[in-house]
Amino acid sequence: MAGNRPKLAAITTVYRKMAHTQHIVDRYLEGYGWNGTHHHPEMDLIALYVDQVGADDLSRDRAARFPAMKIYPTIAEALTCGTGKLAVDGVVVVGEHGDYPKTPKGQVQYPRYRFFEEIAAVFRASGRSVPMFNDKHLSWNWEWAKKMYDTSKEMGFAYMAGSSLPVTWRIPSVEFPDGAKVSEALCICYGGVDSYDFHGLETIQGMVERRQGGESGVKWLQAYRGDKFWEACRENVWPRNLMNTALCRSHTLTPARAGFNDIFPSLDDMRTLVRDPVAYRYEHNDGLKCTMMLMGGLVRDFNFAATLEGASKPFSTQAYLPMPDGRTTLADFFNPLSNNMEKMFLSGKPTIPIERTLLTTGLTAAGVDSLYAGQVRIETPHLAIKYQPAKESTFWRT
Amino acid sequence: MNITRRTFLGTAAALPALAQARPKRVAIITTIFRLQSHGQHIGDRFIVGYPFAGEWHKPDTQVVSLYVDQKPAGDLSEARAKEFGFKVYPTIAETVCCGGSKLAVDAVLIIGEHGDYPHNEKGQVLYPRFEFFEQVAKVFESEGRSVPVYNDKHLSYSFEKAKRMRDTSHRLKFPMLAGSSLPVTWRLPDLELPLGCEIEDALMVGCGGSDAMDFHALEAMQCMLERRKGGESGVKSVQLIEGDDVWKDARWSKEMLRSALSRSDNLKGATVTDGRTQDMVGTGVLPGLVKNPWAYFIEYRDGTKATMLMLSDAVGDFTFAVKLKGKPIQSTQFFLSPDPNVTYSACLAHKIEQMIMTGNAPYPVERTLLVSGMLESCLDSRVKGHVKMDTPHLAVTYQAPRESQYCRI
Numbered sequence: 001m002a003g004n005r006p007k008l009a010a011i012t013t014v015y016r017k018m019a020h021t022q023h024i025v026d027r028y029l030e031g032y033g034w035n036g037t038h039h040h041p042e043m044d045l046i047a048l049y050v051d052q053v054g055a056d057d058l059s060r061d062r063a064a065r066f067p068a069m070k071i072y073p074t075i076a077e078a079l080t081c082g083t084g085k086l087a088v089d090g091v092v093v094v095g096e097h098g099d100y101p102k103t104p105k106g107q108v109q110y111p112r113y114r115f116f117e118e119i120a121a122v123f124r125a126s127g128r129s130v131p132m133f134n135d136k137h138l139s140w141n142w143e144w145a146k147k148m149y150d151t152s153k154e155m156g157f158a159y160m161a162g163s164s165l166p167v168t169w170r171i172p173s174v175e176f177p178d179g180a181k182v183s184e185a186l187c188i189c190y191g192g193v194d195s196y197d198f199h200g201l202e203t204i205q206g207m208v209e210r211r212q213g214g215e216s217g218v219k220w221l222q223a224y225r226g227d228k229f230w231e232a233c234r235e236n237v238w239p240r241n242l243m244n245t246a247l248c249r250s251h252t253l254t255p256a257r258a259g260f261n262d263i264f265p266s267l268d269d270m271r272t273l274v275r276d277p278v279a280y281r282y283e284h285n286d287g288l289k290c291t292m293m294l295m296g297g298l299v300r301d302f303n304f305a306a307t308l309e310g311a312s313k314p315f316s317t318q319a320y321l322p323m324p325d326g327r328t329t330l331a332d333f334f335n336p337l338s339n340n341m342e343k344m345f346l347s348g349k350p351t352i353p354i355e356r357t358l359l360t361t362g363l364t365a366a367g368v369d370s371l372y373a374g375q376v377r378i379e380t381p382h383l384a385i386k387y388q389p390a391k392e393s394t395f396w397r398t
Numbered sequence: 399m400n401i402t403r404r405t406f407l408g409t410a411a412a413l414p415a416l417a418q419a420r421p422k423r424v425a426i427i428t429t430i431f432r433l434q435s436h437g438q439h440i441g442d443r444f445i446v447g448y449p450f451a452g453e454w455h456k457p458d459t460q461v462v463s464l465y466v467d468q469k470p471a472g473d474l475s476e477a478r479a480k481e482f483g484f485k486v487y488p489t490i491a492e493t494v495c496c497g498g499s500k501l502a503v504d505a506v507l508i509i510g511e512h513g514d515y516p517h518n519e520k521g522q523v524l525y526p527r528f529e530f531f532e533q534v535a536k537v538f539e540s541e542g543r544s545v546p547v548y549n550d551k552h553l554s555y556s557f558e559k560a561k562r563m564r565d566t567s568h569r570l571k572f573p574m575l576a577g578s579s580l581p582v583t584w585r586l587p588d589l590e591l592p593l594g595c596e597i598e599d600a601l602m603v604g605c606g607g608s609d610a611m612d613f614h615a616l617e618a619m620q621c622m623l624e625r626r627k628g629g630e631s632g633v634k635s636v637q638l639i640e641g642d643d644v645w646k647d648a649r650w651s652k653e654m655l656r657s658a659l660s661r662s663d664n665l666k667g668a669t670v671t672d673g674r675t676q677d678m679v680g681t682g683v684l685p686g687l688v689k690n691p692w693a694y695f696i697e698y699r700d701g702t703k704a705t706m707l708m709l710s711d712a713v714g715d716f717t718f719a720v721k722l723k724g725k726p727i728q729s730t731q732f733f734l735s736p737d738p739n740v741t742y743s744a745c746l747a748h749k750i751e752q753m754i755m756t757g758n759a760p761y762p763v764e765r766t767l768l769v770s771g772m773l774e775s776c777l778d779s780r781v782k783g784h785v786k787m788d789t790p791h792l793a794v795t796y797q798a799p800r801e802s803q804y805c806r807i
Contacts, residue, residue: 017673030675033660036719036729038677043747104736171733172807173588251735259474261439261738263446264454304451316452320586322663327736329669329714330662397587 006089006345009047009078011115013098015059018324020096021050021136022058023334028092029066035398041342045069047088047281049078051111052098062391075118086126090345091119094135104108105364105372107194111370112136112234113144116365120151131158131348133341137198137361140368141397142382145361149354160341160350161357163199165302166206167340169320169396171249176207178391179308184239184289188246188303192298194368200292201360203302203319209356209389213286217384221282221363222377223370229277233267238281238291242314245305249318252300273297280367285384292367300325319395336396351394355387421460422504422754425494427742431475436511436550437466438474439740443747444507445482446785450748451807457751460484462503464523465493466544467526468513468708472579501541505754506534509550518555520777522609527551528559535566539643542662546757547752551578552613557771557791564767575750575759576766580716581621582749582804583742586661589730590802596723600704601654603662603717608692608708609773615706616694616776617769618716618732624765624798631700633768633792637786638776640718644691645684649676650705652679654727657719661731664714678712687711694776695786699793745805763797791803 007298008028012021025048042056048060048071063071072078081087095112098160102108112134123129132152138145138161152159185208189200209215224232232238247264255261256269265273279295300323305316322328362383370378424444428437441464447456464486466475479486487493496502504506510527517523527549538544547567549696551575553560567574589596600623604615624630639647659665665676665686684691694706719729735741755757771792779787 022673026674031677032675033662036657036660036727037659038656038680061672169586170583171586173803196519207716244454245452248452248454250449251741253449253739255738259477260442260446261434261740262442262448262744264449314452324673328663330675331673332663349617 001321006043007087008043008045008090008092008345009049009088010045010092010094011049011078011119012051012094013077013096013110014052014054015050015062016054016056016097017058018331021094022096023188023331024135024338025062025340029062029069032338033332034335034339038375041338043090043342043345047072047078047081049075074117076122079119080210084124086122086130089130091130091132092341093119093132096136105368107140109140113148114370115146116333120155123155123157129155129157132368133344134159135163136163137364138357139361140194140365142362142365145358149358150352152354157350158344158350159354160344160352161354162352162360163202164321165199165203165319166352167336167395168333170317171320172398174317174319175393175395176315177212178210178310179212180210182208182211182288183307183309184242184259185304185306186238186246186291186293188243188250188293188295188299190300191294192210193294193371194364197278197280197294197367198360198364200294200302201363202357203304204290204292205356205360207306208288208290209387211288214388215355215359215386216285217386218282218359218363218380219285221280221366221370222376223367224279224281225277225371225375225377228375229279230271232279238279239307239311243385245314245316247299247305249303249305249316250299250301251318254298269293269327278365278371280370282363285356285391314357340394351390353387353389355385356389359383359385406531421458423462423502424459424505424507425463425503426461426507426509427465427490427493427534428509429511429515430470430473431464431466431470431478432470432512432662433474434738437509439743440509440550440747441507443744445478448744448747449741450744459751459754463487463493463496465490470514490530491537494534494537501543501545504547504549505546507619507750508512508534511551520781522774522777524555528554528556528563531563531566535570538570538572544570546573546753548753549574549576552770552773553766554770555556555609555774557774560767560770564763567763573753573757573759574763575753575761576589576763578617579742579746579767580614580618582745584733584805586731586733588806591622591720591722593625593798593800595625597623597702597720598723599651599654599721601650601658601719602704602706603655603658603713604706604708605710605713605715609777612694612706612708613769613773615708615716616773617766619704619706619718620765620769621700622718622720623797626702630702630764630795631767632795633696633697633772633789634699635697635786635788636772636779637660637695637774637784638692638779640690640692640786642685643784644693644707646685646691648775649695649703650693650707654719654721655679655707656716657727657729659713661717661729662715663712663731666712666714684709684712696772747799748804761799762796764794768792768794
């Protein structure tokens with residue numbers, strides 16, 4: 001690519017310390033640790049749009065320190081660099097964080113769909129489209145997410161999205177066996193609804209999509225919260241042995257008893273520690289059942305366990321996030337995410353199928369809907385999303 | 399007697415000790431037993447179990463006795479003993495004999511870390527590990543029988559004492575394991591050096607004070623270096639320098655440092671201010687950021703050289719870079735999982751358990767003996783004006799185990 005470095009535009013909500021934009025865009029400007037050196041992406045981020053500029057904004061500081069990156073007042077101007085025609089070779093959309101209204105169901109209305117539509121309008125007007133990455137789920141609104149997906153297919157540009165969880169370190173460093181037969185999979189993690197639930201769902205999906213037959217889509221989902229969550233635990237609605245296994249992968253198990261630093265909790269202990277437990281239980285079209293569990297107060301990490309046919313014990317690992325909430329200073333799980341984006345911008349091919357994130361976007365919305373409707377089972381015929389992941393692993397191991 | 403299934407079961411129930419092997423009886427000899435002290439978090443692994451390979455693993459052990467040298471505020475020893483049915487004894491001899499007159503345990507854990515002990519002029523805390531060990535060995539000797547011993551961290555602040563401990567373990571023929579969690583914790587990425595590799599350069603980066611955290615960093619470095627061609631040859635000389643001289647010294651390589659720091663998730667300076675990633679070597683911020691860097695230079699008897707940099711103002715984790723002959727620089731992070739779980743100590747507990755169950759130490763105590771001596775000589779170098787110290791006494795030779803010993807499951 002010598003002499004022909006791709007040019008990128010970043011379209012973002014807010015650029016402040018610890019916002020996803022800071023983590024992602026900084027990695028293009030400053031470089032990041034990769035493969036045992038300080039890696040500078042072989043591309044130039046030359047245009048930036050920031051939707052909200054607050055007192056804690058860093059975009060002006062970054063533009064001053066990296067003059068090759070210009071800030072534009074509109075998305076269209078950022079993409080055209082003021083020329084009237086698409087002037088970049090790739091687009092990074094980071095619509096996470098910032099001050100946006102919530103829906104009656106509690107979803108933050110991050111403007112990812114609006115950003116996408118404005119970008120697609122520039123593509124159309126220019127008669128040309130370029131690869132795009134969308135941070136996190138496509139949209140809080142399923143119809144919009146589906147439209148974003150359909151538009152990317154119609155226009156034929158490389159489109160990739162999602163969470164860092166599927167691409168970060170695993171402890172231990174193991175891959176979900178290609179073509180495995182799996183009956184149950186579960187992730188115990190933390191955080192809130194329409195937020196970290198998406199990360200938990202992506203943790204699961206980045207594993208189970210490798211199962212025999214590939215992804216078949218999801219037919220129903222039911223959410224459990226509060227008393228109904230504990231009732232479901234007691235009645236073994238999801239497998240207790242997988243819960244125990246996942247918890248044994250955690251490095252952040254809150255000690256249930258004073259005077260102990262690391263002690264396995266009973267169900268009663270968990271009930272004391274976890275104020276607002278949430279689970280999304282769902283069944284894939286091929287019969288696989290999955291459970292995503294938010295158990296803030298008990299853990300602060302993402303722990304996966306699954307029952308594989310023919311294995312004497314569950315498959316399990318932790319998707320490890322170096323988390324700058326006091327544990328680290330750098331959110332280095334953005335290193336592998338940035339690196340996967342870079343690969344797409346250089347090759348024109350996504351390393352991860354967009355269908356994964358389309359499915360997890362739909363699951364997140366279905367989870368919210370189930371909770372809003374009183375924790376009822378929601379049929380999800382619209383999530384009959386089929387795809388086959390690449391054989392090559394995309395998680396961080398070098 | 400005609401043994402039917404019913405009579406057999408009846409007999410077995412009456413004599414459980416004969417029907418099945420009993421759990422291994424463990425004595426814990428520690429300085430203090432307070433929440434998050436090594437005595438507590440390693441000791442508890444053998445009391446309440448620990449997470450390992452996706453299970454809550456309960457070792458087939460029973461802690462039967464405990465000695466605590468100091469009982470500061472927050473002491474948990476009596477509460478633990480009461481809850482789990484063992485006794486806290488007033489002396490080490492009584493502890494390993496469980497109050498009787500004969501050795502009454504199958505293994506001894508000596509955990510002499512934390513507690514209020516004096517420092518010497520080199521800044522070393524004078525933890526009484528040697529003194530604890532001697533009292534244990536005295537019982538072994540008078541009994542004519544020994545059991546496996548684990549010694550947490552370095553054997554002693556004094557190489558002479560450390561060597562006596564190792565020699566005693568050989569003379570009395572008991573397996574002995576020692577050292578830090580760093581060599582056995584997870585690595586990010588999963589980097590192991592091939593046994594018999596040719597090492598052209600090695601650099602460890604650590605943080606925290608001496609002589610607690612530098613020991614961990616040196617032992618992490620040693621568990622990599624010992625896999626080189628010819629096995630461990632011992633150390634010929636060491637030197638510790640500090641301050642601006644560290645930046646001027648040509649014995650360590652900037653490319654190696656860049657590689658090690660690329661593995662850090664805990665950079666300080668501008669990262670703390672505004673979250674940015676940093677190429678600290680490229681931007682040249684290190685001399686302004688690190689107020690008092692220390693460099694530990696180790697020259698081995700086979701000519702191999704290695705450097706350990708303590709850069710506490712720049713990093714908050716432990717990383718390592720190595721240049722093997724014919725290969726690009728490789729690097730990794732020794733992963734220290736967060737408080738309070740400190741799950742890395744579960745990795746160590748698993749190694750201790752392995753020794754207790756098999757009677758064989760999974761890696762040689764000579765590693766820790768050598769590192770104990772390296773550290774002492776480095777601190778000698780510092781108090782003598784940062785001079786190079788010849789270390790003929792550190793001709794400690796050993797062969798690294800063929801199998802990797804760190805956690806990867």
